[in-house]
Structures are given as structure tokens and as C-alpha cells.
Amino acid sequence: MSRLLFLGVVIAIVYWLLKSYRKQLPKEDTVSRQAEDIVPCVHCGVHLPKHESIQVDGKFYCSEAHRRIHAEKSE
Numbered sequence: 001m002s003r004l005l006f007l008g009v010v011i012a013i014v015y016w017l018l019k020s021y022r023k024q025l026p027k028e029d030t031v032s033r034q035a036e037d038i039v040p041c042v043h044c045g046v047h048l049p050k051h052e053s054i055q056v057d058g059k060f061y062c063s064e065a066h067r068r069i070h071a072e073k074s075e
């Protein structure tokens with residue numbers, strides 16, 4: 001009887017490990033996807049997520065102020 005109980009505990013632990021392992025996979029996927037979308041600011045070189053940056057003519061800026069400074073310089 002105790003063997004059956006032990007087997008049940010082992011199966012439960014394996015099941016729990018597999019469950020927690022699968023949970024971790026989507027997290028890693030999200031992180032690597034975010035890392036791909038990091039872009040440098042043309043003006044100051046700071047790296048920021050693409051969706052937080054300001055994109056003008058294929059160039060990325062960290063803020064509206066830097067976009068303006070860069071536009072004034074190139075004019």
C-alpha cells in the first residue's frame with residue numbers, strides 16, 4: 001500500500017514539474033520577442049522598446065524632444 005502511495009506522490013511531482021516547466025516556456029518566448037524589438041535612439045543612443053519609440057523616416061527616437069533636436073540639426 002505504501003508503495004502505491006509513493007508511486008502516486010512521484011507521479012504528482014513529475015506532473016507538477018511538467019506543468020511548471022510548460023508555464024515557463026511562453027514567458028521566455030515573450031522576453032526574446034521583446035528583446036528583438038529594442039531600438040536605439042538616433043540622437044542619444046538609448047535603447048528602448050520599439051513600441052515606446054517615435055519612428056520617423058525609419059529612424060527611432062526615445063522622445064519627442066530628441067526627434068525635434070535631430071530634425072533641427074539635419075535641416
Ligand SMILES: [Zn+2]
Nearest residue numbers: 041044062066
Ligand atoms: Zn534620445
